[in-house]
Amino acid sequence: MLAQPWIQQFFYSATEPRAIEPRGNLADWEKTTIAIFNRVSPSVVQVAGRAGGDFFAGAEPDEPNGGAQTGTGFVWDAAGHIVTNAHVVQGASEIAVRLANGEVARATVRGMAPNYDLAVLRIPARALPPPIPIGSSGDLQVGQAAFAIGNPFGLDQSLTTGVISALKRRLPTQTGREITNVIQTDAAINPGNSGGPLLDSAGRLIGVNTAIFSPSGSNAGIGFAVPVDTVNRVVPALIRNGRVPTPGIGIVAAPESLATRLGYEGLVVVRTVPGSPADRAGLRGVDRTGGVVGDVITACNGEPIRRLVDLSDKLEQVGVGNTITLSVLRGGRTVTLTVEVADIGGRP
Known part of the structure; x- marks a missing residue:
């Protein structure tokens, strides 16, 4: 018993590099x-x-x-x-x-x-790697694999993997508008990953990583990406013109909380911008002198409108230069108005 530690040390110590164990094939x-x-x-x-x-x-x-x-x-x-x-x-x-x-x-x-x-x-002309193949975000499914490549905390060329956790999220931007159909993923996205690609298992671009939801500022399993269908529409316009048209009709809408207090399920029009498509179509705002509510937008192209973002989403789908049909509650009855969608530079 006294000699056992010495024997183990003398006969079993690995004083030379150990033999490498063959690994076998990687998993698919x-x-x-x-x-x-x-x-x-x-x-x-x-x-x-x-x-x-x-x-x-x-x-x-x-x-x-x-x-x-x-x-x-x-x-x-x-x-x-x-x-x-x-x-x-x-x-x-x-x-x-x-x-x-x-x-x-x-x-x-x-x-x-x-x-x-x-x-x-x-960047100035030079030999560049090939562009990332473009996929589609319209046919994504919750549960399919997602891969993010970026530079979290300045650590370049970092790969994280996960799945698509949810679809059709809404993400507020610094301008007050919301990005629609946003992809939610649990692939680790940290500060520095912003602007990097989100990929599917075919290596195609399905989104641009943009934000995380975390009180600490680090990954907590909830990250968001701008869908590639939006990216593939916006980026060519930025390259051509340096800007993207903002579709709108020219109204100022009341906060949702006010509409709720007044008992309306729709978008209360406070006023229209003079000369805007809404003004030309005859939309009416609030009569402040008489304290009378004007028009309340309840539907667009037959689909319910409950929030400002609902209308903004429909306007983006229709696009600048086309028309929409609004169902408007006016004085206890519903009227139908046809309104042109214009580029109004930020205001709905």
């Missing part, structure tokens, strides 16, 4: 994940902007970061266009893009759409 899901990362990651970039100071501020532990902001982006086309989130570059006086091979390029903003939290950057 592992092969899929590896193939997606190897194919897509070269097209994912890191985006850094600054509102003041310089890009090297914060290099010392006690030095402020000089207003630096970082996120992720990805190659959209061979012309040097990079897609990212609007909030990643908003307010930045200078923007730099670091490619997967380590090359750094100064970027300019080609266009920005805060209503969709999307922005397009442009």
